[in-house]
Amino acid sequence: MDLILNRYRNLTALVAAILVQLVLLAYQVKSNQEVRLIRVWAVSAVTPLARLLEGGRSGSVNFFRDYFVLLDVREQNKRLQTDLNRVQLENQVLRSELDTAERGKALSVFQEQSGMKTVAARIIGNSPGSNGRVVLIDRGTGSGIQPGMAVITPDGIVGKIVSSYPTASNLLLITDPAFAAGVLSQKNRVHGTLKGTGNSNVIVDYVQNEQNVEVGEWFYTAGDDRIFPKGLLAGTVTAVRPGRTVKEIFLSPSGLQHGLEDVLVILEGDHKPIPDLPPPNQTVHLQPLPPAEGGTGLAGDPTNAASPSANNPSNNASNNNGGAQTDLDREVQRTRRIGEDQKHVFGERGRGAPDFNKIPDNKVPDPGARPASASPPSQTPAATPPVNQPRQ
């Protein structure tokens, strides 16, 4: 026997290794239990390194971003040589800070308003393998997370925890084919089962052909799966067609539409009624803009900051009906007037640039002057109620 084993040493090693793994596999499939110890070791080994990498990445990205922003400001200062750019820089910094803070703020506002006990987590890694729809989050059993807990964002449901370890957890996204949750349509109160398809869409299964579901209708969690509390947004219907026995309903998952970086894990859920109206987008309360220096500043409308155009400075400037809000906007208006005066078409190829030294005949408003339509700072409420603004 020993002779045979020695002679076929290589093959014996292969067969032994495969057999061990087959037994391991069979045990897991039959008993429906996982070999937790090995997974804990692997996750514990990888999580600190992934955190270290993430810290290094975000640190270096922030450093370079800051560096280039400062470099850009320096060039602008040299070119324009006025205090206008200092205010412009402040605006840019504030806008970028607002952008950065918006997601976190929306998350914390939602966390406070939802009435549920949740814990915020960040996604730190993907599942290995190209076919996985499982991601790794940086919170584990140490934060009270357990398998089966629901994971959401202010926009809707995201998935559920499938395994949790001391420092991290595996999150099964709703787009994974193994995912399922009970859902209820808003308008016609149709019950169904939300399932992942492996791509960006999800489907609602087990809805009879006789039942009425319309395109654009919203689906909410039904709460009957004991995972998701009732009344959380699941998605909007993008297509409906009759099938053999049940309807084929395709949903665009609302929780994933703005990307996935920060999520909330529901520790203690709270069932809510399905609203009668379409879901409003998440409200974010923002303080009014600070007044400009020298007493000539404006207290901007806080709703502008939360509006979609706040994310796009150019839109914000061009769509401004009540006069320029910032020095940057006034500078844009001044540039446009110069262009119109010289009959220059901006963006046209081969036309070069207008002569900015020629002052147009009609008076250009002083960049420092306050527009007539703007409200004085004292009239602007110190704190305004939250406003609902569509995100898209």
Place this chain on the structure above:
Amino acid sequence: MSDLSAGFSEPPRRTKVPKFKWVAIIGVPLAAILFQVYVPRFFTYLAYLEMPLLVTVYYSLRRRSPPFGVVFGMCIGLAQDSLSNHPLGMFGIAKTLVGYFAASVSQRFEGSSDLLRLMLAFFFFFFHQFFYWLLSRALLGEAVSFEPVQTLVLAVLNAAVAVPLFRILDKLDVTD
């Protein structure tokens, strides 16, 4: 061309088996797994790069020992399984076979030829994906689809990455 002919004709038994430090043997697979866990977050298309597989092929080819290839493939596959949502053993079995066959091939051919490495990386990627699909269907009963054309394209991409990667890993060889 001379490199190619040498790679196919020279019996590898006459050449020395490369030696690696334990840090390299443990650190490189760990880095490969970390790469697959972390990098696709920011570069989605890099999810199709099977770094753990390429590392398995490389070490198995270089060490020329099928038992080493078996153990190495099994360990890296199980580690990959541990971080996925699938039962332990799926990647493990596939990579065990890859490690074994790669080491067996290296006993016949010199594993330092670029062309041979390219071909082996291509073949083993396809083999790995196909075997993983087979295991998913046969053992887990999952209705997953296998797309040969897409897999072939990915195999080419992985093979293209494998050649320079293996060159870099050659630097870790501490044989005198």
